[in-house]
Amino acid sequence: MGSNRSHLVLLGPPGAGKGTQAGLLRKELGIPHISTGDILRDEVQRGSELGIKAKQLMDRGQLVPDDVMVGIVRERIAAPDCKEGFILDGFPRSLPQAVGLEKLDGDLPPLVAVSLDVPLDEVVHRLGQRRTCRGCKTMYHLTLNPPETEGVCDRCGGDLYQREDDKKDVIQARLKVYQRETEPLLGFYRERGALVEVDGTGSAAEVFRRVLAGLEARA
Ligand code: AP5
Numbered sequence: 001m002g003s004n005r006s007h008l009v010l011l012g013p014p015g016a017g018k019g020t021q022a023g024l025l026r027k028e029l030g031i032p033h034i035s036t037g038d039i040l041r042d043e044v045q046r047g048s049e050l051g052i053k054a055k056q057l058m059d060r061g062q063l064v065p066d067d068v069m070v071g072i073v074r075e076r077i078a079a080p081d082c083k084e085g086f087i088l089d090g091f092p093r094s095l096p097q098a099v100g101l102e103k104l105d106g107d108l109p110p111l112v113a114v115s116l117d118v119p120l121d122e123v124v125h126r127l128g129q130r131r132t133c134r135g136c137k138t139m140y141h142l143t144l145n146p147p148e149t150e151g152v153c154d155r156c157g158g159d160l161y162q163r164e165d166d167k168k169d170v171i172q173a174r175l176k177v178y179q180r181e182t183e184p185l186l187g188f189y190r191e192r193g194a195l196v197e198v199d200g201t202g203s204a205a206e207v208f209r210r211v212l213a214g215l216e217a218r219a
Contacts, residue, residue: 007086007110008025010113010116012117012118014171015123019035024204024208026087039076040058063181069097093181093185094181095184111189113196118201126141128166128168134158138153
């Protein structure tokens with residue numbers, strides 16, 4: 001892309017590939033990938049007060065309150081590494097969060113929201129197959145992208161685990177919350193002329209090519 005100054009939001013249902021595409025964009029654009037899910041999971045792992053409260057909601061597929069999330073993002077994007085832009089993955093996730101983000105934008109270039117469109121049966125399958133490294137957070141798909149040794153991360157040798165919220169009944173709850181709270185953001189960003197819609201099916205590399213083409217077309 002012409003300029004590295006980017007201010008991106010990745011949208012899509014759970015398992016659409018937001019984290020995967022954000023990781024690829026981070027390498028391509030050289031700006032931080034901010035995953036609110038990862039921030040919360042770190043808090044859970046540390047056993048902080050926020051982590052203890054968040055875990056109860058996350059394990060049921062429910063959202064952490066908007067004011068808490070806006071506060072977390074406000075603090076994170078104020079860090080010096082976000083000066084040239086950033087990629088938000090998992091935020092905003094509700095209309096109040098999107099409005100909150102607009103108020104935090106400061107002197108950043110206009111926000112572009114990239115929506116990954118993946119059928120719900122496909123995301124359910126992807127989430128059931130996901131394993132994540134406890135150490136470096138690399139993700140695997142048990143059939144499409146399995147680790148060389150079962151249960152062990154190829155990259156750092158860390159332990160692979162299945163997220164509590166990737167169990168069948170919680171996936172269904174997360175999809176309902178997505179449809180009710182997050183899907184309306186597509187209209188919110190479309191109205192602002194800020195939405196890039198991308199077919200999120202096919203390999204991660206194919207999707208990435210479409211994401212870059214969609215962003216180039218706007219530049
Ligand atoms: P979060 O961690 O944000 O989860 P999510 O949005 O449900 O998204 P996922 O991480 O499950 O999926 P993804 O779209 O990133 O896909 P991925 O690349 O991993 O949030 C978790 C919880 O935290 C929430 O439920 C909520 O409680 C709380 N929370 C977080 N942010 C919040 C906020 N702003 N407000 C309130 N609460 C908040 O890919 C999925 C799998 O598919 C992987 O195995 C991957 O390898 C595979 N895959 C990826 N791309 C492809 C492809 N093209 N083809 C095949 N497989 C693929």
